[in-house]
Amino acid sequence: MSEQSEPVIVGFLCNWCSYRAADLAGTARLHYAPNMRAIRVMCSGRVDPQFVLKALREGADGVIIAGCHPGECHYVEQNIKTLRRFSLLKRMLRQWGVEDERVQLVWASASEGKVLAEAIDRITQQVRALGPLRWQESVLGRNGDGHVAPVEDLTMAEEV
């Protein structure tokens, strides 16, 4: 874990709220962590859990899913589905050994550029504190046989 490594965070931002929040943060010249790579999706409900797993496998250290507040979704109730998926995804990612802080759901409306910028700052901090994920190298290295648990963690691993 090198001290210099900067976390890479993939952000899925909904077209109607959070992407505009990011736009607003930009036009308002807010300063926030440059670690998030924004991907615009039409709705947070468009974020297939496969996208999140793929991001983690392909080198992201964290993932942000951002959408409209519940009740304000452009597609009426899609973000409630996002919330349901996210609740289950988080439960499942714990089993995969991915910390809660690495994958987070953020609500930010089009007027909340500051909320989004602060969330990105906070999540970047948290992920930096956890260190890099590097799934390809550290978990799948040597066809999965390079990844061995520290001995003191074995009891915990068994409870998974």
Add this chain to the structure above:
Amino acid sequence: MADNGKPKFGMYWASSCGGCEISVLNIGDKILDVDSIFDIAFWPVAADFKYQDVRNYPDGYIDLCLFNGAIRNSENEEMAHLLRQKSKVLVAFGSCAYEGCIPALSNLTTKEATLRTVYLDNVSLDNPEGTVPQESTDVDVGELTLPSFYHTVKSLDQIVPVDYYIPGCPPEPHQIWAVLQVVVNGLLKGAELPPPGSIVGAGKVAVCEECVLEKDVKKIARFHRPYDLLPEPGICLLEQGIVCVGPATRSGCGALCPQVGMPCRGCYGPMDGVEDQGAKMLAAIASVLDVGKAGEDEHELKRKIDEAMETLVDPAGTFYRFSMAHSMLRRVRLNGNNGKKGEAQ
């Protein structure tokens, strides 16, 4: 090995239960046709061949090799390399060889924990001396060795290139016969074979398409395990709150399990266009849950949804019961959680 001009058939089991072998025999009296068309070159469960016999064959000698079982130890891997070298057409036969299946569920934990559960910490064990298999043991006559037990269970195609995949735990006999006919026509009559890498002996869409249970609007408040409740006959199990993996599973089996009240467990793997069966099932199941609606307080909404999701026990084990080794993440990360304990729930 007298050559009678017949195509050569091989079948091998790596880390598997033997069910795939049984399913080949379950094609019924057509097995006699298989015997008359093919010359059996290697099939440990049915005929007496040694590994050395296979090593003595010229490369590409076996025309069709059905390889079942996952890659769990160094012996499995060695045989995968050997059979790839000696076979013209190598088929990953059954869920284990295709995507890891039940053996790959141990990718949710460690090699040490697996060995401990199997040999030391199990109520039905009688092992007072705590004997655990060792890779090497010194005895009077010298050193005895066993294959080395891998940390991560792999599918066949993570070790060697594979020509075709036949999914299923085990594959359905009528599908096996259909595939054998295609291959025989290819080998004997020069008919065109499916493109390499194809999934054969299965459909392309979801199990739900084949399922006869009645499907309506899915609205459920919590999940049940199959033993929790007696399902209403004739109605979609998912609508009744039983986790049925049909929506994320490839068709081809005829939806046999849901017809008798057992939820689909996902043994045919993900359907066309889906890479990660578990993630797809996760997305589907969240759409079925009817808890929380727009307009409720954000914290209250989250609490209610979390509470309902708690009723789904072991999501990773349920959604990836058969496809762990072929999933996007493939095995769990052991040094995660930043030292937090008791992370499972």
